[in-house]
Amino acid sequence: MRDRAHLPRRAASLAVAAFACGLAATLAAAQPLPSWNDGPAKRAIVRFVTDATTPGTPSFVPPAERIAVFDNDGTLWPEQPMYVQLAFALDRVRALAPQHPDWKERQPFKAALEGDAKALAESGERGLLELVMATHAGMTSDAFARVVRDWMRTARHPTIGRPYTELAYVPMRELLDYLRANGFATWIVSGGGVEFLRVFAEELYGVPPEQVIGSGIKARYEVRDGGPVIVRLPEIDFIDDKAGKPVGIHKFIGRRPIAAFGNSDGDVEMLEWTTTAPGPRLGVLVHHDDAGREFAYDRASPFGKLDRGLDEARTRRWVVVSIGNDWRTVYAPAR
Amino acid sequence: MRDRAHLPRRAASLAVAAFACGLAATLAAAQPLPSWNDGPAKRAIVRFVTDATTPGTPSFVPPAERIAVFDNDGTLWPEQPMYVQLAFALDRVRALAPQHPDWKERQPFKAALEGDAKALAESGERGLLELVMATHAGMTSDAFARVVRDWMRTARHPTIGRPYTELAYVPMRELLDYLRANGFATWIVSGGGVEFLRVFAEELYGVPPEQVIGSGIKARYEVRDGGPVIVRLPEIDFIDDKAGKPVGIHKFIGRRPIAAFGNSDGDVEMLEWTTTAPGPRLGVLVHHDDAGREFAYDRASPFGKLDRGLDEARTRRWVVVSIGNDWRTVYAPAR
Numbered sequence: 001m002r003d004r005a006h007l008p009r010r011a012a013s014l015a016v017a018a019f020a021c022g023l024a025a026t027l028a029a030a031q032p033l034p035s036w037n038d039g040p041a042k043r044a045i046v047r048f049v050t051d052a053t054t055p056g057t058p059s060f061v062p063p064a065e066r067i068a069v070f071d072n073d074g075t076l077w078p079e080q081p082m083y084v085q086l087a088f089a090l091d092r093v094r095a096l097a098p099q100h101p102d103w104k105e106r107q108p109f110k111a112a113l114e115g116d117a118k119a120l121a122e123s124g125e126r127g128l129l130e131l132v133m134a135t136h137a138g139m140t141s142d143a144f145a146r147v148v149r150d151w152m153r154t155a156r157h158p159t160i161g162r163p164y165t166e167l168a169y170v171p172m173r174e175l176l177d178y179l180r181a182n183g184f185a186t187w188i189v190s191g192g193g194v195e196f197l198r199v200f201a202e203e204l205y206g207v208p209p210e211q212v213i214g215s216g217i218k219a220r221y222e223v224r225d226g227g228p229v230i231v232r233l234p235e236i237d238f239i240d241d242k243a244g245k246p247v248g249i250h251k252f253i254g255r256r257p258i259a260a261f262g263n264s265d266g267d268v269e270m271l272e273w274t275t276t277a278p279g280p281r282l283g284v285l286v287h288h289d290d291a292g293r294e295f296a297y298d299r300a301s302p303f304g305k306l307d308r309g310l311d312e313a314r315t316r317r318w319v320v321v322s323i324g325n326d327w328r329t330v331y332a333p334a335r
Numbered sequence: 336m337r338d339r340a341h342l343p344r345r346a347a348s349l350a351v352a353a354f355a356c357g358l359a360a361t362l363a364a365a366q367p368l369p370s371w372n373d374g375p376a377k378r379a380i381v382r383f384v385t386d387a388t389t390p391g392t393p394s395f396v397p398p399a400e401r402i403a404v405f406d407n408d409g410t411l412w413p414e415q416p417m418y419v420q421l422a423f424a425l426d427r428v429r430a431l432a433p434q435h436p437d438w439k440e441r442q443p444f445k446a447a448l449e450g451d452a453k454a455l456a457e458s459g460e461r462g463l464l465e466l467v468m469a470t471h472a473g474m475t476s477d478a479f480a481r482v483v484r485d486w487m488r489t490a491r492h493p494t495i496g497r498p499y500t501e502l503a504y505v506p507m508r509e510l511l512d513y514l515r516a517n518g519f520a521t522w523i524v525s526g527g528g529v530e531f532l533r534v535f536a537e538e539l540y541g542v543p544p545e546q547v548i549g550s551g552i553k554a555r556y557e558v559r560d561g562g563p564v565i566v567r568l569p570e571i572d573f574i575d576d577k578a579g580k581p582v583g584i585h586k587f588i589g590r591r592p593i594a595a596f597g598n599s600d601g602d603v604e605m606l607e608w609t610t611t612a613p614g615p616r617l618g619v620l621v622h623h624d625d626a627g628r629e630f631a632y633d634r635a636s637p638f639g640k641l642d643r644g645l646d647e648a649r650t651r652r653w654v655v656v657s658i659g660n661d662w663r664t665v666y667a668p669a670r
Binding site: 064194195208219227269276 | 530533547556562563578586589607
């Protein structure tokens with residue numbers, strides 16, 4: 001037991017601590033978003049953050065309620081010419097083919113092995129699902145994470161030629177850091193597989209596994225010789241896309257976000273759920289309009305179609321980010 | 336732009352901030368667990384926390400991996416003579432009965448309305464499920480949260496006679512605070528309904544909604560006149576009990592916890608999953624052996640049966656907490 005006379009000094013230390021903790025955040029936020037050009041998008045984002053974090057104003061939001069949600073594919077890294085996870089699935093089909101001689105003659109595996117995009121597309125949603133189950137299920141969660149980690153170490157983007165781990169959009173990574181420095185919790189809410197994403201979300205985006213929401217397959221707990229494991233089953237548990245995104249947010253977070261960032265029609269409901277509530281709210285759509293530095297696509301793209309979203313953005317006052325105009329840089333310099 | 340000469344001073348401020356932030360945690364932890372008697376249980380808990388948080392030792396665990404999971408019913412508050420959520424469901428049946436005249440003659444509703452515990456038990460799992468769906472589904476998530484909040488404000492524990500909001504076990508609340516002060520994230524992993532729990536987990540336990548995992552029903556996103564809503568559907572989505580607990584932990588957290596706290600056989604797999612991995616690990620079972628101050632039950636209880644768990648605890652070195660011997664107090668004094 002310490003002397004009670006020390007208590008006031010302790011209280012003073014705590015006050016200094018609280019003040020200094022706040023100061024650290026302020027300093028980090030002093031020059032926000034250096035990779036963003038000074039335009040309407042950056043200004044809207046900074047205004048929103050300032051509104052939400054200025055104490056004593058009606059727009060102030062307590063830190064616990066500062067929830068920001070981010071789509072992944074096309075919002076935090078590229079999704080062209082195909083989703084990264086699809087590239088992973090195709091590579092896995094090739095790697096596993098020797099154990100499945102029948103795949104040479106069986107669709108959609110034949111198409112995957114031959115790189116026949118047309119036949120692959122013709123196999124439809126059901127074919128893609130079959131590919132995903134064959135490559136993502138039937139193993140423990142630890143084994144799957146290892147496979148993804150190994151793949152990420154060696155795989156290269158087919159047109160950019162760089163490892164996927166170097167392709168996080170720099171302005172978006174800055175935005176994640178900026179929000180966190182301002183007391184926001186940053187969540188990923190992706191149509192992609194949650195266990196795929198969790199392997200690299202921390203390294204690429206600074207987002208820990210428990211703040212990643214995604215599509216998932218069912219799992220079973222099992223005790224094997226080496227101890228307990230989680231086994232991945234070939235059955236869809238949850239599709240975290242379109243109207244599934246607000247459902248996923250509700251299921252995992254249990255609070256309504258105040259900021260949402262997406263880039264496609266799959267994100268419209270997430271932005272709607274986020275921005276149609278009182279208080280400061282921010283909805284942002286990244287518009288891929290820079291064929292030179294990245295990709296240009298919207299209303300007619302097979303991956304990441306942005307059609308309804310562009311229309312809704314006008315009436316709902318969502319911020320449309322032009323990659324061409326708003327981003328000073330897209331990727332980090334090659335290492 | 337500030338003068339660059341200020342940078343060293345800023346760096347010094349940051350160092351002070353980091354030190355002071357650490358100091359605050361240290362002070363909070365100086366006299367841990369005052370409501371616990373100095374016995375083997377308290378000593379094991381404090382030793383585990385010290386091991387996990389002492390830098391430079393082989394047992395040190397980085398803060399991001401300090402995940403602690405807690406069962407709710409019987410671990411953080413009482414589950415006798417029946418689960419709190421069952422008391423809620425029975426009260427809801429009574430409140431909704433005027434809108435359902437057929438319930439007077441239809442089981443399990445008739446039994447619920449007449450307080451006929453025997454007939455209710457005879458309706459089995461299917462009957463209970465029917466009660467839960469009739470009282471928990473078919474409304475928006477906001478409406479459900481309001482109903483739970485209103486009920487918690489007025490309901491009283493049937494034998495203790497106090498509001499449920501006053502029945503969090505004081506030693507467990509201290510334990511939650513102690514772990515958080517030492518950089519742990521504290522999660523609830525309950526067999527109960529996640530949306531029921533989220534209404535009061537922050538007030539009772541200091542656990543925010545996004546750190547509550549529980550059983551759940553399916554939901555649908557819908558846009559109504561007043562804006563978008565999440566509608567609760569009468570279909571089970573996930574049962575977070577027994578082998579479902581490690582599956583739920585994996586699904587929501589995506590990391591393996593290093594400490595798990597339960598009180599019944601429904602928690603055995605969660606403790607197994609937590610404690611069978613390298614590094615410092617802690618498994619704790621609360622044993623209800625204090626009929627005078629609380630309840631006494633274990634191997635033969637219909638709610639919160641603790642049978643296999645008591646046996647496993649011996650071979651697996653799980654800590655068994657005796658409420659009678661280890662807790663100086665059980666509930667907070669009446670307000």
